Amino acid sequence: MRRLQITTLGCKVNQYESASLVEQMKSFGWRPVLKGMPFDLCIINTCTVTQKASMQSRQAVRKAIRSNPQAVIIVTGCYAQTDPDEIAAISGVDYIAGHSRKFSIPKIADSLVHGDLPRIDVEDVKRPFPFQDMPLNDFAGKTRPFLKIQDGCDAFCSYCVVPYARGRSRSLPAKILLERVKNISDRGYKELVLTGIHLAKYGLDLTPSMNFLHILKEIESLAGDLRIRISSIEPMEVSEGLIDFIARSEKVCHHLHIPLQNGDDRILRQMNRRYSSKSYRELIEKIVAKVPDIAIGADVLAGFPGESDRSFERTASFVRQLPVAYLHVFPFSRRRQTRALGLSDQIPPEIIKKRCAVLREIDEEKRKRFYTRFIGQKMSVLLEETPDRRTGRLKGLTTNYIPVIIADNRGHKNRLTALRLLRIEGKRVVGEIDQECSSFS
The missing domain is CATH 3.80.30.20 (tm_1862 like domain)
Incomplete structure (x- = not known):
């Protein structure tokens, strides 16, 4: 099975669209691989909200090309839409897709050949066009889709x-x-x-x-x-x-x-x-x-x-x-x-x-x-699939956006759990399971 990697920069909308692309690409016979593994095709979903975001997008493109020189490289997203010529100047890019073309990438990926001059497929977004639905059913690894x-x-x-x-x-x-x-x-x-x-x-x-x-x-x-x-x-x-x-x-x-x-x-x-x-x-x-x-x-x-x-x-x-x-x-x-x-x-x-x-x-x-304000209070926390990177503990969010890690890992993932907030630790709050009422659902 052909190997696929997607790199995503920017906002939640970009993250959603990348996840949808992965799901659609899988239906066309592509297998997503982890960072650092060899791939046959890489999609870089870019951001351009700041100069730094554009720079990071270019860096991501060059990194993908260096790591797999023979792979097909597709660049899409906001930077691809606004500045396709800057991306085309990077040797090794094969296809540049504007936003109106992003949804069609899974259908044309097989036809792309590495080494051709980059194909620029960007339309003028000033003209009205309808919402382009990119369905997503698989929220793998996500507790909060x-x-x-x-x-x-x-x-x-x-x-x-x-x-x-x-x-x-x-x-x-x-x-x-x-x-x-x-x-x-x-x-x-x-x-x-x-x-x-x-x-x-x-x-x-x-x-x-x-x-x-x-x-x-x-x-x-x-x-x-x-x-x-x-x-x-x-x-x-x-x-x-x-x-x-x-x-x-x-x-x-x-x-x-x-x-x-x-x-x-x-x-x-x-x-x-x-x-x-x-x-x-x-x-x-x-x-x-x-x-x-x-x-x-x-x-x-x-x-x-x-x-x-x-x-x-x-x-x-x-x-x-x-x-x-x-x-x-x-x-x-x-x-x-x-x-x-x-x-x-x-x-x-x-x-x-x-x-x-x-x-x-x-x-x-x-x-x-x-x-x-909320230390000592009992709060409903949605414990997530992915543990906290620094501590390895389960983490989650309260309804009012307080990031919480729990003192031990006895909690249940993807469950609204009653935690008592104990203390602030860095940029998070440490909580413990409230024994009187361990779950809200």
């Missing part, structure tokens, strides 16, 4: 290349989506992670149209024992109805990731973010008031052009005061096609690095403060 329900983005934030890589917003038809949810529930999984590029735009392109809250209610009604995690949602799309639904629901996880990007209103306008720092703060405070144990995460981007020392200090002060549980910190990265590429007053890399360090210190403080 992802389900991609939406793709593309219409926001065009001035720093972001994603709309140029992924195209316009489009949705998985509701009937198929609900069938997938039921299948995942029937197979005994305990958590489902809903993923997309601009998730809360789900359904607006469908006929008849629907909104994200509508489909979330439909999902909940079919979820059985599944708890449902929302991967990321923009602040403008967190409605009163959604907040109330999360507060009432016994299945939707008390966890939202709501990108902020900056705490200075002038910079937010330059970023083409359609809210103010005041409205963002009021939203977060409203959510926390209605769902007191919720974990809210926020993306923060450091070093956007024109971000003065005073602007950055305003952002740092703003996020310190926000009742969020953690931050994801990113350095500004100049991306081709974006409006921010040509803005004046670009910030030197060494200053961006220092600002990121300050924000990451705030992130550590936020996480520690949030975790401390």
Whole structure:
């Protein structure tokens, strides 16, 4: 049987699509192999959200070529879509597939011959095209399967290349989506992670149209024992109805990731973010008031052009005061096609690095403060298939996104288990099985 390796960079959507490619390739007679083993074909599913991501994508391509010089090399994903010529310049690449061609890779893999000039198969994503369904039934090694329900983005934030890589917003038809949810529930999984590029735009392109809250209610009604995690949602799309639904629901996880990007209103306008720092703060405070144990995460981007020392200090002060549980910190990265590429007053890399360090210190403080609130409490933790890399212990997540490792390995994988949280250990919390009530399911 022919040997296949897939390397994936980037977001949950990329991870889902790679898993779907593996499943489809297996049906065409390919056998996935582990890293470091010889392969006949390698697919590199790339990312280009930052300059670093593009660099890492090129490194992954070159590494695959060096390790198996005679193998067929296919490059796909966001970097392949936006910069196919840069990839074609790497000697040893055989096929470059844009997003609209990714789903057809399993059908054409057999026809590719190593050593030909790289075939570039990239279409313009500016033109409308439908959601391309990449089904996935085998979640091997996953305790919390992802389900991609939406793709593309219409926001065009001035720093972001994603709309140029992924195209316009489009949705998985509701009937198929609900069938997938039921299948995942029937197979005994305990958590489902809903993923997309601009998730809360789900359904607006469908006929008849629907909104994200509508489909979330439909999902909940079919979820059985599944708890449902929302991967990321923009602040403008967190409605009163959604907040109330999360507060009432016994299945939707008390966890939202709501990108902020900056705490200075002038910079937010330059970023083409359609809210103010005041409205963002009021939203977060409203959510926390209605769902007191919720974990809210926020993306923060450091070093956007024109971000003065005073602007950055305003952002740092703003996020310190926000009742969020953690931050994801990113350095500004100049991306081709974006409006921010040509803005004046670009910030030197060494200053961006220092600002990121300050924000990451705030992130550590936020996480520690949030975790401390729950020490001594009994929490429902979904124990995962894959053990913690550092300790070898079973690990899992609470509904409100606290990473937990257990003191011994007597727990049961893929089960919601009652743990008492004991202490913070590094970036995790140590818990022990509560003997009075060892399982929630």
